[in-house]
Amino acid sequence: MAEEPKKVEPEFASEPPLPPPPPAPIAEPEPEALKDVAEEKPVVPPPPVEGKPGDEAKALVIVEKLTESAVEKGAEGSVHRDAVLARVETEKRISLIRAWEESEKSIAENKAHKKLSEVGAWENSKKSSIDAQLKKIEEKLEKKKAEYVEKMKNKIALIHKEAEEKRATIEAKRGEDLLKAEEMAAKYRAKGGPPKKLLGIF
Numbered sequence: 001m002a003e004e005p006k007k008v009e010p011e012f013a014s015e016p017p018l019p020p021p022p023p024a025p026i027a028e029p030e031p032e033a034l035k036d037v038a039e040e041k042p043v044v045p046p047p048p049v050e051g052k053p054g055d056e057a058k059a060l061v062i063v064e065k066l067t068e069s070a071v072e073k074g075a076e077g078s079v080h081r082d083a084v085l086a087r088v089e090t091e092k093r094i095s096l097i098r099a100w101e102e103s104e105k106s107i108a109e110n111k112a113h114k115k116l117s118e119v120g121a122w123e124n125s126k127k128s129s130i131d132a133q134l135k136k137i138e139e140k141l142e143k144k145k146a147e148y149v150e151k152m153k154n155k156i157a158l159i160h161k162e163a164e165e166k167r168a169t170i171e172a173k174r175g176e177d178l179l180k181a182e183e184m185a186a187k188y189r190a191k192g193g194p195p196k197k198l199l200g201i202f
Helices: 031-039 053-191 197-201
Strands: none
Touching: none
């Protein structure tokens, strides 16, 4: 009978190979975790254990693949997170600019409204002052007009009085002349001769 070949087990058979690290969760990583993943150095494999060279190479390939996968996922998550943060920052900046614009517009509107109100109040004040001055001038003019009218009436009354006096004088003189003419005519009738001035009339 031939002897059964003895199975030679490697010396490290008693030590099981290191299990691969669990894959990272797909959830969005925290900022600090992303930094740690991005800055994570490749995992240094444990010192070689005496055994089959093929098993050691397989272990190294698995660890390298897992590390590359974790780095790629971390990089993708970091890029996605950076894009989200940039969008949020842009929206925040736009919102702040919009709020600032509305505030500035409101301030400008209030300032313009205040200035317009001041101009309106100034205009009304000036108009009131001018109206008051005009009223005073009109009152003075009315007073002067009344004084001038009174003066003119007094002058007219004096002129009328003088005219009446002159008329009275003329009337008196006419009465005297008529009376004198009648007396002279009576004398000439009594004498029987014509008056001397009669020749001058013809």
